[in-house]
Amino acid sequence: MAHVVTLLLLMPLVGYLVVLLNGTSLKERYVGAVATGVVALSFVFAVVAFVLVLHRSNREVTVHLFDWITVGTLHVPAALLVDPLSVTMCLFVTGISALIHLYSIGYMRGEKDYRKFFLYMNLFVFSMLILVLANNLLLTFVGWEGVGVCSYWLVSYYFTKDAAASAGKKAFLYNRVGDVGLLIAMFLIFGHTHTLTYLNVFHVAGTFSPTVATLTVLALLLAATGKSAQIPLFNWLPDAMEGPTPVSALIHAATMVTAGVYLLVRMSPVLTMSPDGRATIAIIGGATAFVAATIATAQKDIKKVLAFSTVSQIGYMVMAVGVGAYSAAIFLMVAHAFYKALLFLGAGSVIHSLNGEQDLRKMGGLAKYLPLTFPTFLVAWLSISGIPPFSGFFAKGDVLTKVFEHNKALWVLGVVTAILTAYYMTRLFVLTFRGTERFREVTKGHDPHESPWVMTLPLVVLAVLAALGGLLNLPWAHSSSLAGFLDPTFGFVPAVSSSSTIAQWGLALVDVVAAVLGLLAAYSIWRGVSESPRFESPFFEHVWHWDDFYDDVIGRPLTRAAQYSDDVIEPKVIDGAVTGVAVATRRSAEGLRKIQSGFVRQYALAMVLGVAVIIVYLVARVH
């Protein structure tokens, strides 16, 4: 077990080092193969680890690698925790990463920094695996920051473009705000438990006072809102779409942005101690799901729609965490990874076929030109919209059922968001694949072409997963489902839902009605429409003016304060005070000016002479 997990972790690092150290002596076409191969190997090891965990009675294994930091009472080993949760994360992270790496071989062909792209991608997977496998908060933080910095590099991959450079910086800074939360959470936990190791913290989590528990949970929530793009820190994610599309699929849809949810789920024993904190989490999640969905209805860039859709879907996951439905959150995370990665890769295939065009207004009628992209995208569309029997129906339904048991108001918000989700996804689908062809200008009259097999194969695999993902966690197969596998990790006794079967069918019916409603509405509005911006509220399109608000309230005042400090306070006030003292002294002793002009050199000379005298004196004394 220890070897398997260590290899699982190290494979992407090996790939990184192989590509880095070989430099240009490794031909470019092998770079992609090496990078993809190591991640695929990681996936194989993850499967082995999963089987091993499945057949153990004690499903928590700690793998100690080495002592990292040891000072006083602070012991932080580099050690891994293998349990159902981390293995589940590893499986879908490595699996989807491998597919997206394969896709990137085709998508990134011909890019100037091809090698660097795969370096960052491998480093990203390595960091992500550290994040999910760490056995303590601080090591998780290593992965947490690692994925953040890889995201920064990959978003600003086209660094000669100002928008890309700014977007990378924005992503990093918004995440840093969240990081402060994670740091504070760690400090609070260490202050009360003298450990950062998960299992040790969980043992004593019951002794947290309500105040400390709530502070800790709020700090963790701040961290999660940064990494997982939730209110109030969500607006870096759409900008991050400046990165290459495979990056958006891997980092900004399937894996990294779900890290915040993972963190909250991992810390569930502490969350349990603070009902107030959990309520806050649920509200933030619900609000984000709704707000982001409204914004997605009015975006014109295909990737921006998907970005806000991701924010909205993660909102569902966060809401699930808030009501204590941890395995439902993970289920949606996995299903979402399947269909959202598929949506991004499909969008990438579309963009690829249109020479880089991302504007929905310049697409349309692409179905017949993209024979593989179209049907796979169709599966993803139905899945995220919540149409049975695709995975999204089961995953979102699971979350909404659990929310219904806790809070009816949030449930209503969730259902409204589900209508919006079906609406904006259908709008995107129709504008891209149906209706009139509006892309001739972009393609200079040519027919768009389907992508090479390295790009379409991942689409097909993901389409199968997105279609059948619901099987992971069928509501009537509890003991052999994902929830049955995960729940012991959260200290739950596997139990059937408290809602009756009838109620569950009823809720499922509501979900279906909501999905169909949104779908039909969008279809009837957008079918055959090309230019007219109906139902695209400028308020939604401009992200509820969130960025402007931050600029006005934080960005500009801080910049002005910095400039003022540099121009006035530093030279005039602080330095001025000191200089003032010196000037006053000089004026009061005008007569000493002559001496003062040569002051430094004379002093230095005096000093050297003084030392020389001392040395001579000493030498004389010794003899």
Added chain:
Amino acid sequence: MHSSIYLLLLIVVPLAGALAAALVRKVQGLAYALGVGTALVEMALALIVAFLYNPHVKNAQTYDFVTRHVLSAPFGLAYDVAVDGISLLMVVLTALVLLLALLGSRDKRREAAFVGWLLALTSFTMASFLSHDVLEFFIFFELTLVPSYFIIAGWGGAQRAKAALKFFIYTFSGSAFLLIGILYLGFAHQHQTTGVLTFSYSALQSTGMTHSTAVWLFIAFAIAFAVKSPIWPFHTWSPITYAEAPTGGSIELSALLAKLGSYGLLRFAVGLFPLALPTMRPIVLTLAVISILYGSLIACATPDLKRLVAYSSVAQLGFITLGIMTGSKIAMVGAVLLMFNHGVITIGFFLIIGFIERRRGSYQIKDLTGLQGPAPVMAALFTIVMMASIGLPGLSGFVSEYLILIGTFGTHAWWGAIATTGVLAAAAYLLWAYQRVFHGRAEGANASITDLNFKERWVLVPVVVLILALGVFPKPVLDRISPSVQVLIHHVAPAGVNK
């Protein structure tokens, strides 16, 4: 106990090198070769000491390589040297700074003199860190001003005369308080004991004093060290000085000499006047937090790269001061580690800025755009140094900063919480500067710059290796620092905080 001959060599070798450089100044290039040779010997000696060092030679003490010779009893003068876990890293840093400053910033104007002053500066700094006698420390601490002054005034930029004068007056005024404090302490000790005048550190640690005396003496010491560090509001000499000094001088001043300030604060101000701590702690902690925030704020607005690093250093030294003053063992160990890490990171910054200046004749941010295009290796190495400074886990800066913050949070939660926002500020000013200098499309003179050459890359290798090694596996270093910090804390607060 290991022989103290190594420490004597550490002090004498660079001094001898300086004299030799002066003698061979007529021969083109020989002084430089001699300087590099000396620096290599010094580095080897420092590494030998670092590996031989054993913290467990004596009960309740962690000093190794100890020796004491009284040179003049009437004046209380002594040659008294020792190394413990707190000074050990500084010894290595001193040697490293010399080597990299020489290799990374060759200046052919009056080269022999430049090399000579650098070597002399190394000798004096080394002696300061090795001194186990307060007066001896003071003498060498003051002596470092002389070579520093001549390096700035002789090889600096357009405003070098102003910068050198400002540097000298500030630091010299600060030390005036220190000298008065030391003399007072020595005489007080003489009166209390056998009447022998001594400035031995261990002897003075047992000087009895009232609370108010302790506070006044602490203030006298702390002012000198706050200027040197520099800590807000005593910092205004540093930006102009770092900016005007030649690359080698900037490295010496900020990577190394600044540490004399924090080292002095920890060893002498805290170590000699524990009685003053309850009164002084909140004040100094507050100044430290202001340094972090204020330094970061101005770093956002400052127009050139050297000043940016200078203000970033004000913030970093704020972190160090925070760690020193909290009384938490974890934070103190972090502070000692950050003294070293900040040194290494700053070497990296100033070397690369020097390489940029060599190519573009400017280190003004507005003159530079898109350098990552023509110089990807330079950009990559700058990124590593920058990320270490931002505190990216896995790199050296993170470990030290994290230890300081988690320790501080345990004893002084509010100061710790506010200081934690400093990690956000560091990312803001550094990433913004990076974007302006390295991102974007390079045009004109920026487009035609060459990437780092073979030698420039190799000079940066030790910096990168140390950044990675101390980030991933800091244990050997932490194990050397911890026992000495434990001893110091035990002296400062026998039954006090030990978290």
